[in-house]
Amino acid sequence: MPIRAALFDFDGTLADSFVAITASTNHVRQLYGLPALAEDTVRSYVGLGLTNLMENLVPNAPPAAAVAAYRDHHPSVMAAGTRLFPGVLPTLEELHARGIRLAVCSNKRTEFTKALVRDLKLGHLFDEILGPDDVGIPKPDPAMLVEAMRRLGVPAAETVYVGDMVIDVEVAKAAGVPGWVVLGGASSREDLEAARPDHLLKEFTEIAKLIPS
Incomplete structure (x- = not known):
């Protein structure tokens, strides 16, 4: 699908x-x-x-x-101490232009994530932004991903989750969606490989190639 x-x-x-x-x-x-x-x-x-x-x-x-x-x-310190990774903005813009529904599922407090998404000029690209305060429990419990899919109206079979840590692989599996991880975050390549994600990405821009037009 x-x-x-x-x-x-x-x-x-x-x-x-x-x-x-x-x-x-x-x-x-x-x-x-x-x-x-x-x-x-x-x-x-x-x-x-x-x-x-x-x-x-x-x-x-x-x-x-x-x-x-x-x-x-x-x-x-939040705004001054946060910057987008290379390739994130053009990739999200391309996915948005294709009609892919986009959401953030972060263990950061929702109000902080919404403020950063706004400050980083990403607000027009995301349909939903969720945090643990929306579902009562942080990842790796799958509740946040399940709620995001409910809000987007898209089933797990047509959804992918992208993170950077071993727990992101775990939460994707628990939610029944493919889990892709990008190198350069908090987990090492060795730990990510051992977690067996569906895709291990060297660069964020690879996401657009993996999601067909």
């Missing part, structure tokens, strides 16, 4: 937002008397939701308080 919808992770897939994530994480760590961490260290913990990130990287803080402090700080 033809692909009529493409769902995308955000951090590490569409955009490099690790500078902003690291800045907010280190802000919270400083509040709780912990030294700053390097971006590579923070990057390795991104992807399983903010609560998980705070529990791992600010272990001496009450998780709810750490999450609140992160969210209070993040708008101050």
Whole structure:
């Protein structure tokens, strides 16, 4: 069956937002008397939701308080610390022009993702933007992808999900859709290969070639 919808992770897939994530994480760590961490260290913990990130990287803080402090700080660094990966804009524009329904399924809070999509001039390309606050649970639970397909009105047999991490392969399998992953995000090539995605992409632009006109 033809692909009529493409769902995308955000951090590490569409955009490099690790500078902003690291800045907010280190802000919270400083509040709780912990030294700053390097971006590579923070990057390795991104992807399983903010609560998980705070529990791992600010272990001496009450998780709810750490999450609140992160969210209070993040708008101050979010736009300046996030940039699109090469090839993302023209690829999304091409898919949109073909009539492919597009959605973001991110473990980032929905209001943050919507703001970034707007700031990055992508708002006209996406039909839906979802986060864990829309379904009550983060990925790798498939609820977010299932809800995105419901909103788009496209079944799993005609949908693909694109991410950059092992959990993106896991959530795609759980949702019953093909899982494609792009190199350059939070997971290594070796880990991604071991997860056995349906496609492992060197560049984002390969997506347009894999979805027939």
